[in-house]
Amino acid sequence: MKRILALCLLCVFCVTSTTHAQKRNKRKKKGVPEKVEKTENKEKKDKKDIKDYKDVVTKEAVTDSGLFQVHRVKKTYLYEIPFNVLEKDMLWVSRIAQIPSGLGGGFFNAGTKTNEQVVHWQRFQNKILLKVKSYRNVADSTKAISNSVRVNNYEPTLYAFDIKAFNEDSTAVVVDVTKLFSTDVKAISGLPSFLRKQYKVKRLDASRSFINSVKSYPLNIEVKQDFTYDASEPPTARSTESISLQMNQSMILLPEEPMQPRISDPRVGFFTVSQYDYGSDALKADEKTYIERWRLEPKDPEAYARGELVEPVKPIVYYLDPGTPENLQKYIKQGIEDWQKPFETAGFKNAIIAKDAPSPEEDPEFSPEDIRYSVVRYVASTTRNAVGPSVSDPRSGEIIESDIIWYHNHLRSYRNRYLLETGAANPSARTLNTPDEEIGEMMRMVIAHEVGHALGFPHNMAASYAYDVESYRDGAFTQENGIAASLMDYARYNYIAQPGDQNIRFVRQMGPYDHYAVNWGYRWLPNAKTPEAELATLNKWIVEKADNPVYKYGRQSSRFDPQSQTEGIGNDPIKASTYGLKNLRYVAQNLPAWTSDQTNNYQDLEELYGELLGVYSRYVGHVVTNIGGVYENLKNPDQSGVVYTHLDKNAQQESMQWLQENLFKTQDWLADASILQNIDHAGYFERMRRVQSRYLNGLLSFDRIGRLIDAETINQEYYSAYEMLSQLRKGLWSEASRGQSVDIYRRNLQKSYVDRMQFLMTDDGPPRRRGRPGFESTFVYDTNTSDIKSLVRGELTTLRSILRNAKNGNVNRITKYHYQDVIARIDALLDPK
Known part of the structure; x- marks a missing residue:
């Protein structure tokens, strides 16, 4: 009996075991391991998190259509991203829209760009990733090495979003971007690490931070955020221990086909973008450098080819800040449109245009922060400066947009230096109340200079070395040629002209180099289908002008080159500084009479005396550069002569003697x-x-x-x-x-x-x-x-x-x-x- 019972139990055990084994074998036959089963269960759970479109974009949603559809549901912001724009390059620009006084020491302002990066939106399983993309290292996608470039330049993820829903025809995905724009994401923040450290920023206060607006346009999306940070030592209103600022995030779809780039040549000054091309036939990672420039193409290519002036398909347009003082608006417009003449040299008419900002009635959505608009921003600040930044496509160097920044107190800088540098020979400068037309002309030239930066031109510090020192005392010469061969030099005033010299132009103006550089960078070459095909023509233009100093480009960073000096004019620093000091002594003798005697206080006298020491210092510095000076004349091997030449011995000895007499002697x-x-x-x-x-x-x-x-x-x-x-x-x-x-x-x-x-x-x-x-x-x-x-x-x-x-x-x-x-x-x- 015991033996029968044991046999029965054994049979039951075998049947049970066989059943379980068969189930396992079935799973194995189907190729579904247990781990995969768990993953499948998780995916099923994840799919439950993806809701129906109508449950996410509810009837309460306020929708704005454009590049993406943007939905606002109460305090939640949703992006409906079409699948056909995933993986496409977009330029993301972070700017300060409103700023507290004193933040950044006066060199941050409304309109300041705090970051610029290329991004693209990418799907990964049930997430959408916002990836930051770099074009520093590239290779042709058809070449094998492109895979190595990709895996060795893995793109950082700026943010990851759960997919909330698919739209009704499954052509787009919906994600919630509220946290991206309401939390402290460093890459798009207006507070860089050094300011956080300086002001002892602790955290973003979520209770005082919010999304102001999100607007979608056909090619861009603009987001405004109000942020308040807890900070132990804020720049202003210290008792609040807070920093509040408003940020604007611009995201613009870059062109499907990048503009054909133009290869840079160091003999002509341009800002540049660079790439390492690993797919090049060169036996190295081939660095390719392209100039930054606007895309200008003629409306009528045949007329352009005949040598006629033709309007561009899309002109460069600058709008005036609505806050620009009325009495200065005409000078700003003139400064912008002064570049029309150089563009005519390149074959384009009306290539650059100044416009008033539209009124709220004309365009209620106009915003200076909108990346579709280039604006001359007028900043109510005590900072004395002006800048001309721009944003560009790193694939080609195409300038997408730029803002010119003018700080209000910069007018005072020009008044002071006009008095100090030209007052000896220029009676109208001997006052604290510079005539309106003269201060307007100075502002016009500063705006034109900053627009030049925004067109792609760096400083050309050799342009003032092109003219003989004695020419600055010739009225006819200065009226025709100004005081430098380029407006992009730091040559503000004619400090060489002496009392009694007649009909002198004291303020800078556009020069022949500006026409030459615009033509070199912007002339349309339709028969050259690649950047390399343009090189022979571009080199020919340079070689034709190489022996004429008015077409020389001198780098600002060349502190060793007497030809390329900040604030210097004339081709002989000793002679120019001797004239300058002679004038400055006259000004120093009369400074009280022109300032404190007129105002009955010493504030302006103190300010101008301090700046007079600065002017004196610059004149001295120009001669110091001669000691150990090395001339830099950039050229290619097919041009005669060497690039670097040491200043001759006699000139250096004379410079040292001059310094003993004019600097080291009391x-x-x-x-x-x-x-x-x-x-x-x-x-x-x-x-x-x-x-x-x-x-x-x-x-x-x-x-x-x-x-x-x-x-x-x-x-x-x-x-x-x-x-x-x-x-x-x-x-x-x-x-x-x-x-x-x-x-x-x-x-x-x-x-x-x-x-x-x-x-x-x-x-x-x-x-x-x-x-x-x-x-x-x-x-x-x-x-x-x-x-x-x-x-x-x-x-x-x-x-x-x-x-x-x-x-x-x-x-x-x-x-x-x-x-x-x-x-x-x-x-x-x-x-x-």
Whole structure:
């Protein structure tokens, strides 16, 4: 009986086991492992989260149609994204729409761009990803290497959204973007990390932050956000411990077919975009650099080909900020449309147009932040500046939109410099109330300059070197040519013209280089179907003009090049600065009469005296650049001559002598007691020391001395580092050689010299080049193995010997003390034991 019972139990167990095994085998036969079954269950659950369209976009929804349909359901914002725009490139631009006073130290304003990035929307399972895309590394998609480029440049995900619904015909997907625009997403925030640190920002306060509006247009979507941050040290209204600002997020669909790019040439100045092309036939990652420019194509290509002026299909239009003062509007419009003439040189008429902003009745949706509009923004700010930024398509360099920023107090900068730099030869500048037409003309030229940046042009600092110094005293020449060959130079005023010179133009204007550069960058070349096909024509245009200095481009970053100097004019810095200082002495003598005597207070006198020191400093700086100066004349190998040429020895020696006379010798005219004793109770000698020490340190820099040493490897006859240091020492310490007492200004300067020489003896020099690639200006080398420390030791040893004799001479007591102190400092440096 027991045996029968056991047998029955065994049969039941076998049947049960077989049943379970059969079920498992069935699953295996169907290819559905247990893990997959769990995944399927999860997917079923996820699909339940995708609701019917009508349950997401409810009857309460307020819909705005455009690039995407945007739905607002109470406080929720939904994007209905068509499948046919997924993976398409869009430019996302973040701007400040409203800003608290003082944020960013005055250089942030309504209209400031805080970020620019290419994005695309991508589907992944039941999510939509907002991906940030880079065109820095590229390859033709038909080549195998494009896969390597893709996997080695994985795109960051800016945000991930759950799919909420599909539209009724399943051609679009609906996502909730409320959190994207109501939380603190750093990549689109108006507060960069350095400002967060400066103002001790703790967090975004969600209770005081909200989406202001979301508007959809055919090619773009514009979002306004109001953000309030908790901050321990806000720039203004500190008791609130808060920073509130309004951001505008613009997203615009980039052209399906990018504009044909134009390959950059460093001999013509343009802002650029660069890519590394890994699909190139070159045996490297081939860097390709394209100029930034607007897309201008002729309405009538046949007429354009015949040489007729033709309007572009889409002109460049700038709108005036609705807040622009009425009395300045005409000058801003003139500054914008001054570029029409250079565009005519390129074959286009009415290529750039200024318009008033539409009224709310004419266009209730117009907004300066809308990326469809380029605007000259007028900023109520005490900042003295103007800028011309733009946004461009990184695939081609096509400029999509730009805003010119004019800060209100910039007018005061131009009034002050007009008085200081031209007042000696220009009677109408000798006032605090500059005539309206003259200040308007200055503003017009500044606006035109900033528009030039927005058209793609950087500063051309060689343009003012194109004209002979004496030409600036010729009325007919200045009226025709202005004061530089390009408006894009930092050459604001004619400070060379002397009292009695007639019919002088003192303010800059458009020049021949501007016409040349517009033609080079914007002329339409229909027969060239690729960027490479344009190169022969573009090179030919450059070579044709290469020997004419008015068509030379000089990079702003070339601090070593006497031809390319900020705020300089004329082709001889010594002669130009001599004229400039002669005029500045006249202005200094008359400054109280033109300011405090008229206003019965000293505020303007103090302000203008401080700026006068700045003008003096610039004139001096232009001559300093000659020491160790290297001319940079960019050219290709098929052009004759070399790119870099050292300034000749005589010119450098003459420059050092000029500096001894006009910088290091005490400038009594700058220490006018009738000014100093009315603007401050102290600090008179320190003002002078700062100016003198700035340029003394510049002369005694590793960079400059290194270039002088380097010049000896090219030609032993060049001005050497030893000759420069010897000439400098003899001039700075001339009282010791002549047995004279030393005044307070010179004592300060001489101690500054010893401090700087100590720096050269003990520091290892800059660790790396400064600046962007291709724009380096600091020469980096091993200072310990160079001649620098040997030269410094030799100079200090010689100086110590001279001072040991001089301290026992017929000099006053403070000079003796001064020499004893300097000797002790040198002893401590050379013989520390």
